[in-house]
Amino acid sequence: MPDVLSSALELVTAWAGRPVTHTQIKGGLSHRIVRVDTEAGDRWLLRILDPRVSAAGLGIPLDLEIVNTTRAAQAGVGADVLLRLPGAVLLEYIDGATLNAAAVREPAMARRIAQACRRLHAGPRFATEFSIFRKLDDLLALCRAHALKIPEGYEAWLPVVADIEAALAVRQPPAVPCHNDLLPENFIFDGSAVRIVDYQLSGNNDPAFELGDIAAEADYDQELVKLLTRAYFGDEDPAARVQLYLIMSNFTWTLWFSVHHGLLAEQAAAADFDYDAEAADKFAQAVRALDDPGLGLLIDDVRGRRRLPKPIPPPAPA
Ligand SMILES: Nc1ncnc2c1ncn2[C@@H]1O[C@H](COP(=O)(O)OP(=O)(O)O)[C@@H](O)[C@H]1O
Numbered sequence: 001m002p003d004v005l006s007s008a009l010e011l012v013t014a015w016a017g018r019p020v021t022h023t024q025i026k027g028g029l030s031h032r033i034v035r036v037d038t039e040a041g042d043r044w045l046l047r048i049l050d051p052r053v054s055a056a057g058l059g060i061p062l063d064l065e066i067v068n069t070t071r072a073a074q075a076g077v078g079a080d081v082l083l084r085l086p087g088a089v090l091l092e093y094i095d096g097a098t099l100n101a102a103a104v105r106e107p108a109m110a111r112r113i114a115q116a117c118r119r120l121h122a123g124p125r126f127a128t129e130f131s132i133f134r135k136l137d138d139l140l141a142l143c144r145a146h147a148l149k150i151p152e153g154y155e156a157w158l159p160v161v162a163d164i165e166a167a168l169a170v171r172q173p174p175a176v177p178c179h180n181d182l183l184p185e186n187f188i189f190d191g192s193a194v195r196i197v198d199y200q201l202s203g204n205n206d207p208a209f210e211l212g213d214i215a216a217e218a219d220y221d222q223e224l225v226k227l228l229t230r231a232y233f234g235d236e237d238p239a240a241r242v243q244l245y246l247i248m249s250n251f252t253w254t255l256w257f258s259v260h261h262g263l264l265a266e267q268a269a270a271a272d273f274d275y276d277a278e279a280a281d282k283f284a285q286a287v288r289a290l291d292d293p294g295l296g297l298l299i300d301d302v303r304g305r306r307r308l309p310k311p312i313p314p315p316a317p318a
């Protein structure tokens with residue numbers, strides 16, 4: 001998209017009133033992310049939104065993404081939106097370290113991430129709604145409509161997924177503004193707090209999904225899931241809810257990669273990332289959890305059936 005980039009850079013130059021240089025940032029899976037500098041030391045982030053991502057059903061419409069990004073900034077978590085351009089947006093540059101999975105697994109970082117989520121979720125509501133189950137329906141419909149390759153055996157799990165959805169619906173909390181795509185690379189640690197970028201899939205949702213998605217993307221074990229749940233809720237009780245969403249994150253985002261691989265092949269090649277291998281890996285992880293005998297206990301726990309009676313205290317010594 002050289003045209004969008006050069007016309008955006010011209011507009012940024014006019015806005016800044018001084019010449020700018022630009023450097024492409026590696027790592028974005030969907031869009032073109034460019035750092036913009038001036039000789040005076042200003043630094044901004046230009047996000048060029050690829051309309052094919054939204055058109056393929058892989059992200060919310062661009063104008064809504066910008067609305068949600070602005071609200072996340074108001075919550076003190078997202079980057080400030082400085083300038084809206086045709087097909088692009090100029091953001092505050094967050095100076096810090098982009099996280100990787102190992103960093104997201106550090107307990108101190110997990111607590112900071114929980115804090116960032118609490119701040120985001122307490123902020124202004126987003127302009128869009130999100131449910132991982134409706135996203136699964138959408139992605140499945142896309143795969144069927146375009147005859148895309150989905151992992152073998154995928155659809156056989158759909159009845160189990162329906163049980164998980166029914167269990168989660170029993171005590172559904174109010175929806176809060178969620179990011180819904182918290183892979184490690186969407187976190188930036190600025191030295192004191194964790195900030196969150198990339199609102200392509202944002203929408204009001206169950207906060208437990210946010211935690212389950214973080215856990216899925218950074219390969220959390222059960223202990224870390226409990227730690228994150230406790231850091232967010234102040235209580236370990238919703239950990240089973242988070243675990244079920246962890247499974248749903250792996251199961252559903254499998255198809256995100258299948259669709260990306262199938263519909264945006266040219267762009268996927270440019271990103272130097274194996275979308276098909278990622279789909280297979282996510283599906284293998286989901287199947288391991290769906291096949292685990294512990295799944296029934298998680299479902300019962302979330303439904304509220306497994307409330308253990310309080311132990312009877314031993315008789316006082318005579
Ligand atoms: N506002 C920002 N400030 C500093 N770095 C950023 C900012 N936004 C994104 N980045 C960097 O660019 C990378 C890709 O950006 P992101 O918005 O996540 O793109 P994509 O939608 O393609 O995943 C991030 O992982 C982060 O390293």
Ligand SMILES: [Mg+2]
Binds near residue numbers: 029185186197198
């Ligand atoms: Mg990203």
